[in-house]
Amino acid sequence: MDCETKNKLQLLSLYLQNLPKTIPLADPSSPQYGFDFFILDDENIEDYGPIGTLNRELELRMGQRDKGPVSFKERGPSLNAVTDVLGGFLDQYHESPETVLLVKWVDDLTIAAVAAFKTAGIEVSSFLLYRGKK
Numbered sequence: 083m084d085c086e087t088k089n090k091l092q093l094l095s096l097y098l099q100n101l102p103k104t105i106p107l108a109d110p111s112s113p114q115y116g117f118d119f120f121i122l123d124d125e126n127i128e129d130y131g132p133i134g135t136l137n138r139e140l141e142l143r144m145g146q147r148d149k150g151p152v153s154f155k156e157r158g159p160s161l162n163a164v165t166d167v168l169g170g171f172l173d174q175y176h177e178s179p180e181t182v183l184l185v186k187w188v189d190d191l192t193i194a195a196v197a198a199f200k201t202a203g204i205e206v207s208s209f210l211l212y213r214g215k216k
Contacts, residue, residue: 083172090188095165097195101157102202113160120167133180152194
């Protein structure tokens with residue numbers, strides 16, 4: 083994965099780990115997103131390839147992005163782990179032209195996180211400054 087994408091993924095990770103408390107914390111026994119224990123279906127991989135299958139799983143778990151940013155239903159480790167999943171695939175398939183789909187997910191999830199902060203009345207630039215002083 084290139085440096086720009088790695089930086090985007092790190093920023094997304096920072097945002098997801100610190101989503102506002104206006105988004106409910108996931109119930110650890112039944113998280114909606116479940117990226118902390120994530121496995122792709124072998125049959126779908128045969129049909130769509132690994133990146134196509136991941137893209138489809140992201141759509142199913144996160145929602146469609148064609149009508150605006152994803153709206154996070156919960157926060158916590160099961161959502162935060164999406165950056166590990168995306169990072170792993172971006173590393174493993176870095177030579178595939180299909181990785182643009184995954185970079186688009188990184189961008190779209192970052193936009194969704196920024197929207198969550200704005201909805202909560204938190205300026206993203208202040209958030210970054212505050213987090214940097216810790």
